[in-house]
Amino acid sequence: MPSGQLFTRGLAVAWLSVIVLIPLAAVVARSTEDGLGAFWTSVTNPQAVAALKLTLLVSVVVVLVNAVTGTLIAWVLVRDDFRGKSVVNSIIDLPFALPTIVAGLTLLALYGSKSPVGINVAYTQVAVLLALLFVTLPFVVRAVQPVLLELDRDMEEAAASLGAGGLTTFRRIIFPNLVPALLAGTALGFARSVGEFGSIVLISGNIPFDTEVASVFIFGQIETDNVTGAAAVSVVLLAISVLLLTGIAALGRWGAKHER
Amino acid sequence: MGISAHDVTKRFGDFQALDRVSVDVPDGSLTALLGPSGSGKSTLLRIISGLDQPDSGSVVIAGRDVTGLPAQKRGVGFVFQHYAAFKHMTVEQNVAFGLKIRKRPKDQIRARVHELLGLVQLGGLAGRYPSQLSGGQRQRMALARALAVEPEVLLLDEPFGALDARVRKDLRQWLRELHEQVHVTTIFVTHDQEEAMEVAQQIVVMNEGRVEQVGGPRDLYEHPANRFVMGFVGPVNHLGDDELVRPHDIEVMREPADTTTRAMIERIVHLGFEVRVELLLDDGRQVQAQITREQAEDLGLQAGQLVFVRPSRSMVFTS
Numbered sequence: 001m002p003s004g005q006l007f008t009r010g011l012a013v014a015w016l017s018v019i020v021l022i023p024l025a026a027v028v029a030r031s032t033e034d035g036l037g038a039f040w041t042s043v044t045n046p047q048a049v050a051a052l053k054l055t056l057l058v059s060v061v062v063v064l065v066n067a068v069t070g071t072l073i074a075w076v077l078v079r080d081d082f083r084g085k086s087v088v089n090s091i092i093d094l095p096f097a098l099p100t101i102v103a104g105l106t107l108l109a110l111y112g113s114k115s116p117v118g119i120n121v122a123y124t125q126v127a128v129l130l131a132l133l134f135v136t137l138p139f140v141v142r143a144v145q146p147v148l149l150e151l152d153r154d155m156e157e158a159a160a161s162l163g164a165g166g167l168t169t170f171r172r173i174i175f176p177n178l179v180p181a182l183l184a185g186t187a188l189g190f191a192r193s194v195g196e197f198g199s200i201v202l203i204s205g206n207i208p209f210d211t212e213v214a215s216v217f218i219f220g221q222i223e224t225d226n227v228t229g230a231a232a233v234s235v236v237l238l239a240i241s242v243l244l245l246t247g248i249a250a251l252g253r254w255g256a257k258h259e260r
Numbered sequence: 261m262g263i264s265a266h267d268v269t270k271r272f273g274d275f276q277a278l279d280r281v282s283v284d285v286p287d288g289s290l291t292a293l294l295g296p297s298g299s300g301k302s303t304l305l306r307i308i309s310g311l312d313q314p315d316s317g318s319v320v321i322a323g324r325d326v327t328g329l330p331a332q333k334r335g336v337g338f339v340f341q342h343y344a345a346f347k348h349m350t351v352e353q354n355v356a357f358g359l360k361i362r363k364r365p366k367d368q369i370r371a372r373v374h375e376l377l378g379l380v381q382l383g384g385l386a387g388r389y390p391s392q393l394s395g396g397q398r399q400r401m402a403l404a405r406a407l408a409v410e411p412e413v414l415l416l417d418e419p420f421g422a423l424d425a426r427v428r429k430d431l432r433q434w435l436r437e438l439h440e441q442v443h444v445t446t447i448f449v450t451h452d453q454e455e456a457m458e459v460a461q462q463i464v465v466m467n468e469g470r471v472e473q474v475g476g477p478r479d480l481y482e483h484p485a486n487r488f489v490m491g492f493v494g495p496v497n498h499l500g501d502d503e504l505v506r507p508h509d510i511e512v513m514r515e516p517a518d519t520t521t522r523a524m525i526e527r528i529v530h531l532g533f534e535v536r537v538e539l540l541l542d543d544g545r546q547v548q549a550q551i552t553r554e555q556a557e558d559l560g561l562q563a564g565q566l567v568f569v570r571p572s573r574s575m576v577f578t579s
Contacts, residue, residue, distance in 0.1 A: 152347075
């Protein structure tokens with residue numbers, strides 16, 4: 001191997017190790033420091049289980065909602081033409097740009113006890129859902145939008161000339177071509193949902209067995225000096241994320257095998 | 261019967277794409293819409309297909325007035341320049357698409373697809389994806405897909421435009437043979453006069469949103485209606501302001517004769533069987549003569565030589 005290539009590869013591996021792999025390994029090591037028994041007790045603690053359950057359930061709902069609305073928004077941004085489209089297009093990224101704690105504050109101001117629109121969902125599971133929908137909005141939109149832009153319009157006209165109506169064309173021609181991007185956007189949205197903290201911590205109230213999500217639970221464990229318990233639940237979250245990302249990557253590869 | 265477009269007008273903003281165009285295509289014929297880019301030929305084809313709607317005018321396909329009907333209700337097969345292959349489907353699924361959405365029985369679909377793939381010589385490639393095919397194969401697949409639903413008419417928009425010259429030549433001949441087998445009324449759009457001449461029985465020459473002339477290949481070449489058609493369907497020389505002559509209608513002689521003009525040979529280009537002689541006339545005009553290699557050798561032509569030329573046949577179009 002040429003020395004230049006060896007050097008760049010070494011650098012990449014070193015960087016990944018320092019930034020990602022070693023910290024992850026440290027968390028895994030920390031979680032089992034008091035033995036596997038302690039690890040198991042930590043992750044099967046009813047409050048931890050409830051928090052993990054809520055996190056996963058809400059994340060799944062968020063992802064399903066996003067898959068539909070995100071595709072719809074991408075469609076409108078690409079295929080529709082209206083005044084102020086570019087403004088709407090830049091608003092999509094706002095949840096990315098906004099510090100999550102500010103997002104939480106904003107939602108609390110609008111949907112909290114002093115809601116100007118008379119909707120008070122503060123300290124309920126609906127609030128968790130709302131916060132996650134807010135912060136994950138851009139993922140599917142930004143994944144699907146470029147694919148839709150690049151999609152060969154001739155395919156749709158060909159389908160029309162063969163007798164397909166609008167719905168059939170969408171279902172059989174457009175949608176299958178969006179699936180890889182949709183999966184990628186969905187995966188990122190899910191990963192974000194599972195780990196979200198800032199936007200939830202204010203509006204959810206963090207009520208154990210009700211509105212407490214996994215990341216907030218972990219934070220609570222550290223506050224009460226149970227670092228091993230925190231690490232154990234972290235490892236579970238980590239495992240779920242890894243499983244999900246590899247699963248979706250595999251699905252995407254399977255789907256994209258015959259792209260272009 | 262056949263296809264008839266009547267008084268079709270289409271405007272894109274300030275651009276008049278079609279200006280009261282009327283075209284009749286006989287049932288079962290193979291017709292070319294020939295013209296330079298921007299002449300309106302593709303727009304007319306898309307209006308016939310229903311993919312675009314005219315501002316005014318009507319379209320009748322097989323005796324049925326289809327003006328205002330969307331493409332999916334017209335019973336047309338459309339083939340695109342860039343294939344428009346459904347890239348997430350196999351060749352077989354592509355061809356079956358129209359039949360599948362018509363909910364035909366599965367075994368019937370399979371039989372029809374099999375038959376069509378044989379017709380377009382893709383029998384062994386049914387399980388491939390479009391990305392695994394060459395351009396020519398993709399276009400043949402697109403043609404089979406369009407034919408699968410037994411359309412009243414087949415419309416091809418620059419079907420060979422994206423292919424390289426060799427494949428294009430093969431497919432021209434193949435298309436003509438295919439038309440003899442299936443006999444569906446066919447219109448294809450091209451900007452290549454040679455392609456139109458070689459494939460079509462009838463050619464509609466278009467320019468600037470209007471029809472210039474309609475006729476058979478020989479008819480157009482021998483009796484062009486105007487200066488534009490003469491210049492578009494073959495090479496021409498300008499003698500005087502209104503007189504046009506084809507290069508092969510210029511006689512080249514060593515000695516002066518009745519009505520000849522003196523000319524200097526600037527360059528001789530060998531084209532195989534024929535030779536193109538580039539000449540400079542006394543009045544400063546440049547003309548090209550096309551003669552056989554044998555004639556050129558007999559005359560002993562060389563660059564720089566003085567010769568005498570006259571048109572054996574020319575056409576005059578007063579502007």
